Amino acid sequence: MRPRGCACRQPPAGWRFVMSLEELEQEERLYRMRHSAAHIMAEAVLGMFPDAKFAIGPPIETGFYYDFLLPRALTPEDLPEIERRMKFRVKSDVPFERADVTKDAAWERFADQPFKLEIIDGVPDETVSLYTHAKFTDLCQGRHTDTTGQVAPFKLVSVAGAYWRGDEKKPMLQRVYGVMFETQEQLDDYLARMEEAAKRDHRKLGRELGIYMTSDLVGSGLPLLLPKGATVRRLLEEYMLKQERDAGYQHVYTPDLGKVELYKTSGHWDHYRDIMYPPMDLEHEQLVLTPMNCPHHILIYKDGLHSYRELPIRIGEFGTMYRYEKSGAVGGLSRVRAINLNDGHLFCRPDQVKAEFAGVMRLVERAYATLGITDYSYRLSLRDPADKEKYVQNDAMWEMGERVLREAMVELGLPFVEAPGEAAFYGPKLDIQVRDVLGREESISTIQVDFHLPNQFELEYVDEESNRQRPVIIHRGIIGATERIMAYLIELYAGAFPTWLAPVQVTVIPIADRHIDYGHQVLSSLRATDIRAEMDIRSERMNNKIRHAQLQKIPYMLVVGDKEAEEQAVSVRTRAGEDLKSMPLFQFLDRIKDEIAESLDPEVAGPDVGARA
């Protein structure tokens, strides 16, 4: 059990359930050291601000933090002073001492600490424990090092805002984050890794590689895809289109606007309105930008009467939707306000739900294998039963949906964590999570089981006995939002897209101007083979052109000079720095075509979903 008042985060996505003894011991050591560091930091802050009010200070994955309410705002310039005081305390090496006291005694002890009083209030036991080092005492369930000198090397890294108890209606506190690892070397490694990671940040690479831009004039969360970014998006969409067509999907186009009534019927108006753009009042109607296009697809289903024989009906769309994301939430390509979703809705009989779910998982596994995504985890996102605002109220429906998803995952033998409060307003979902280069979790794919919207729209099919029955809807996104998957892929590949996905696959590099003509011949052959190629005709030396292509992370550079022109050859250099020497042009074309074909038909790794469906 986690210490109360020092509540730790949920287990990380990569959480492994089997740990060796050494790993367990290391976890425990780090836990104590980081937790102790939080206390030492609190003491340091109290020294600087005698009126400070203390909230919580837990260890986290990479270190620790503590939340305070202070008379003034902390800035990054305050961190060195806090750190200095902490180091003094570490050096003095005083013991942590535990005392168990009655709640009444604790109440008196923390009379001027409102957050601590609130924590004490929530403790079910008769007593609470206190930890003291030097003159500083904190309410804490503990597990600390024996003395302050036993903590590992650390560094304070940032100051941030955080709501008390994570509730946006409660006061905003100031959080100081520190990182801590067992040795100075590990700490330095971690900090260096973070610096390296920042270099693959899709916002940096997106600009450098000409993927996308933003403009103050267009607005926040509204990126413009440049030609290279547009190429990547189109390739992703074409790939998914083919996969879905092969899987029996029918693709549609629906408008980006709809009447408010549409969303009143679906329930979006009641449960999703705060992220919808406000209605446009027109002559006789109110229109909103569509935040999701399930209602449109539902109406397409409803356009005719369907036999049980026709089901499942699978509708797919590469649609745009508009969501008023909070200003503090938007950023780069991974969180935008105009979202292009690889959306799809499966209308099926109740007895088909599991097979359809498995079919969607198959699409996911295949797409991930093709895209090279290997580090991901499954999250079963459930409703928070206490939250009456966010979720439609129908207990039976929720229980059914959650059961179906859980059983489907168990049958497929896939591991997952459960996350209450993460469901869609109309039903539970299975989210597939990845981490961005800075370690933040994001959902790429999502599969949702929906018993709600079929009711709202009174969907039907006709069964064997000619009775009207209600279908189930599975909402799903495989590569999810194209913006987000692009952000993820840029970071995954550090901008060096695999050849099939690279916006420019080949650069032709004429050594001197007299080789430009032959370069054009090469370019024509490449383009005739559907290879995306360019030629660098700048008045620069070959070395400069190679460097330029290298920085643009173009998979192949074809150097052409006198020898090549004479022999209908190209001298091939890969962006990995390999010099493949001169080869006949046709040989290079075969090589690159083979490479692309292989990428698009990968061995599907991971759990064998296909065998079970």
Added chain:
RNA sequence: GCCCGGGUGGCGCAAUGGUAGCGCAGCCGAUUUGUAAUCGGCAGGUCAGGGGUUCGAAUCCCCUCCCGGGCUCCA
């Protein structure tokens, strides 16, 4: 939305109260080069926008917009 930090030519940065500068990219010229930067020249900014303080503001104050780190939320 909330807390904190930012916004200077396309990009990366300097100037912290006294007429805005560097590198890269770009353009022009010279060079015609064999696997990661040839040389020279030119051009480019109402310092995010608006208001205020001051003899004078990129620099100090206020508002708005935008970006970043967190929190909340989420594809």
